[in-house]
Amino acid sequence: MNSYPHEFLAHPQPLMFVAGLNPASRGRSISSASTTSNRRPSGGASSLLEPSTAGNAALTTPITSPIPRNDSLPSPLDGAGDADQKDNDDKEEILKDEELDERDKEFEELVYNLRGALTPMGGKGKVWLGQEGRRDFRIVLVDKGVRLPMRKISPSSSSTSQSIADLPTSPHSPFSPLIPSSPLYPDGLIAPVWVRKHAELVPSVFVLFLRLYESKPVPPSDDPEVNSAKEAANKAMEKDQDDQLIREIGDRRRRLGERGIKLTVVLMASAATLDSPALDPRLSYLRRASALSAKASLFVLTPVPADQLPDFVQSLQDALYDSAMEYYSNHGKRVRRKRSRVPVSQNILSPTSPQAQGQGPRALGPQGWAVRYDWKAGWFAEVKGDFDAARRHYEDCWNELARMFSSTTTLPPRTKRWAEAKVLADCVAVRICKLLLYDDQGPRVLNPFFVHLKRFGDLSRGWGIGEETFEFWSWIARQYRIFAELLEMAQQSGMRIASLAPPTFPTAVAAAAPPPPDYYTTPISSGNPLQVLQQPAFYYYTAATCSIQRQVRYQEALAAENDALSSEAGSTSGHVSTAPGFANEKKVDHAALVIELFTKAYSLLKEQDHAQNRMALFVAFRIAEVYCQSAQYDMALRFFDRISQGFKREGWSPIVIQIRKLWYECAQQTGNVESAARLLVDMMSPDSGVEGEERAALQEDLLSLLKTTAPSSSEPTVVDLEGQSSLLEAQAGFWHSESAVSRSVPYQVVLRCPEKVDIGDIQFSSLKISWSDDREDTIINASDHTPVETEFVKVNHGEESKASLKWPPNHFLVINGEITGDVEGEVRISGLKLGLQQGSWNLDVLLSPGELVEWITPKRGIVPVQALSPSVDFVHQPHDLDVEIIHVPSAFVGEDVAVTIKATNQDDREMDVVLSVFLQPGEGDEDEGSTITIDDQLSPTLLKDVSLGSLSPSASTSKTITLRAPMEGTKIIDFSLQSTVKLPPPKTLSPTPDDQRTEEITRTAVIPVLRPFEVKMAVNYSQRLEGSEGAHAIVGILVEVPGPRGVRVEKIQLLDNSDEEERDVKLVSSSLDLEGDESLPQDWDQSTSYALSAKFALSPGLRGGTAGDPTKAPANLVFTWKSDPSKSAITTVHPLPALFIESPRESYLIPTLHLPAPPSVRIHQPFDITLTILNTHPTSSATSVNVVGETKDNFVWLGNRNILLSPALKPGEERIMKCKLVALSIGEDGWVEVPRFSVFEGEGEDREEVRVNGQTMVCVRP
8 A cells, every 4th residue: 555645545533633742841740830921922822823924934833832931930028028938938848849749759750641641543544444543533733833734825826827717715725725835736636734734734623721820828926907908919820820811822722713613621639629618619700701612621640550541532532522523513514515506517718718728737627626525525524434425425536537547638548747646646545445345345345446446447448558568467456455455454454355266367368357236137157256345365376466467567567678778779878768756667676576475375375264375276386487587596495395285285286286387497497406306306207297308318318417516405395295106106015914923924025117207217226115113124235137028026024025126117026025023003115215325315205104995916917805905903803712601591689690601712822810799780770689799809889800810721710699579570680701811922022011912801691680479469358247247257368379380389378467466457367277278388380370269357437447556467378388309499479469548538528508598587585506427337327426516706506505415326327316406697788608617527537527518697676
């Protein structure tokens, strides 16, 4: 952006002048200022706001503010006292001076901090302002007597000999084209000095800092009259100083108000003055007397720390922002009024005037005035923050400029005004694009940018500045560069540009003539990248390609000039090119310019994602290319060295070919023989792009280089051809993909010379085969044998191997060998190194072998069934340990089950075996009590590291584990056997991590745990008869064996669980009493079923139920059995189900209350009520029924109200009870509720209340 005036590009900010903050001189403060007689009038300072009438006055002339004299204040009592009193007064004055000096220091520090806070806000304007900074002022510190530029001058006062006839007599701006002394006279459009005037010299608000006078404190005195006199003197001095302050502020306000500039005064006062109750009236008087406005015109500031001043400055800006906007709005309105008065077509000069007939300078036409007013209106709208209006004004300005350029009569090409207008048009286009970006309308910004390029590109061709001139490409490159800088600024401020797929960089010709937006009339699958907003790097790259075209056209013009000078006529006359700016173009470093643009694009692309980094690699190649073309070969070599491998990895063969050629050229020019040798070998590769005679000469060039030169270092020169097509086609592979440690595996390496490669005269000295592990390289030295078409070489470990190491086209070298692995791991051939030694040269060519497709033999190639492998994996021979687990198919609950594990060593090595057993827990987290036991070790879960001893080959051992499960379920036992074998010592120097190897074998045993007996039970309760007590229950029992294993039952018992004291359930008899023990023992299996029965007596309960615990088993069925005759007997208990008849939840009693019919009674007279209770149970009597009548205030009972029914209420019986009541009062409406009856059934904890039915309201009459 440095190619254009900064004023035309910078974002305008409202301007604020701050005066009164000049560093104060060391002396007495303003509080001890001189009286009116020795103080300069304030009008002198205020008069400096306007320029003097001298014609040569500068635009701005800082004038030092008048400094008050430091004379002492006159004492009101001078001469009134004696000498002693005067001495005391002098001492007091000294103390006061010291106190005032301390106060002055505070204000000097405040002024210093204010200057530090405000100075950074007055720097150079920025082209791009972020969202948060667009409301900030540009603050300039000025002197109190600063001169503002002249507003208007008379044309006659600045007339020159070259004046226009009929000049206007009214005053105009010094920068108007109508003023002869103006730099724009007579037909200029707009000058940067106009922008500088409003951006730097004429403020919208003027802030004046002044020190508020503060009286000295009156020292205490014994004489009241002296104190009163001193206080009166202080008030008089304060009044005098305030009057002078009012005159100074008022005069300055008047002069600034004539130009519409707001004045704001900031009074600096101490904290003590700020807290004084007299301050508010004093400030009100100062404001009214100086005619300051009531809004944001007077502030008071006390000395505060420096970190609090930014808040004050921000609040000051916020308070004055509206006033500044009003100032610029008035300017904008004035400019728009002038614009509206410009006619559509107007000739200032009549056709018969001397100037119109070519006898004088021609004045600015209507289009020029329209351009001026549109620019000014856009600038004032932009400073207000109305970007939409500003953009419209700038667009009108650009359109008027385009129309002016269309006429060579209005703007003749290659004139001063033409050049100024062209610069203005470019800057207007930039401002339009910037305002669109401010509104976050990124895609729309391309339209005005390309319209500007196309329109002025077409105009340039009409002016004779087309694609064949360097001027045209210079202008195109400048437009793309400034557009890229604008986008970069926008991104730094937070604007996001979508990172699309890497675009195709446009050519310079396409960038110079971009298609219009409606170029694509129908949708297509791809688009022109110029029509999509790209990252700034895209436009930096485009600017660089246009700069390259600029350099090419300049070189053509320079060659034409040299040809003309070389001719006889040219050498005699001294030919000079007629192209404008050609002399300046000679001073331009085109290569540096192009490299700068490419570097910017490269830096931005490196910050993007991986896809953009690939484009950055291409831009780096363009940088190296420019370095090479500009004869900066050292820099080009550095770039080629850095980027060549990247292009090889990416597979950009065309670029790799170009890099080789340019790299070799740079190496030749710089004398870098190492790089030249590497490149010669690289260019011999089949896909290097070198063909024909040039390829045939590469071998001779390399040999000649090795014979005639010497490397700069004794270190080997390495040529890395890995990962690409190289001199030789290398393949390597192994016969097996896996092998046991200490066994040998055959491998083969095949080197073939491609048909296009000619290296038959190069005698390599050695071939090294590198391995992926730490074993030594296999070396094959050169022999004197004549190379044959297919040469076989056998490589033996520890023996020297030789081969011809020459490869005419289509010749093979087949290397066969074997490797042995001493340790575990994968081994592959990691690389091949061809050594070439000649003279002082030691050249190493690195090759990367591919996969071996077929195994080559002297007769033919072999493709094995198992497929050749690029690597071999050496593994240890697995331990051959046979494990067998023996156990029963199922176990019974409570039984000890033996699980035997047997291990047999079928290996040829002795091994140590260790056993670990893990019993998996059952479902749920609770411990069910299962255990496993080995020897004397017992555990609920894990038995670890039980040694089985050392097993020699063919030996076996076993171990028995005992499982006991108290609950039914499935038990899973995991067995882990760890076998350890000692390893033989390694044959190589490779260190081994350990001298033994341990392997693990796991097995799992699943054992279902079943109940030994499956017992099915059914209960039948006897029907209760009239008068019986309790009931009888018959329990039927059926016993079966569920498991596949049989059991031997030795004894069956039925044991009563009833307590002697509470025998609610009593065992009466069972079928076991009849059978006895003669039938046992018996052998039972899955086909066995055994039945028995038992009779129980049940005690009666509530409502026909039975007494007892519903959760308690009345008896237990006990089995004594064995699963193996050799084992001890096991007892299994099966509880019988609880015998209990549950009482019904609802009572079988139905109580009903019957009132007199009709329900009407008289007060104080007894009446009958009847309660009936019906037992609806079919068989059971209600034995404990109690009726209770409740008391109530309105009634009294006659007779017993607590009744116990006796005898018991039989099934189906209804009992009638009559009671008498007396009503004592009448209710509000006569209806009263009688006392309620409560009926209870049962006793103790079983007692329950029964709901009573019937009506409860009676009508009581007097």
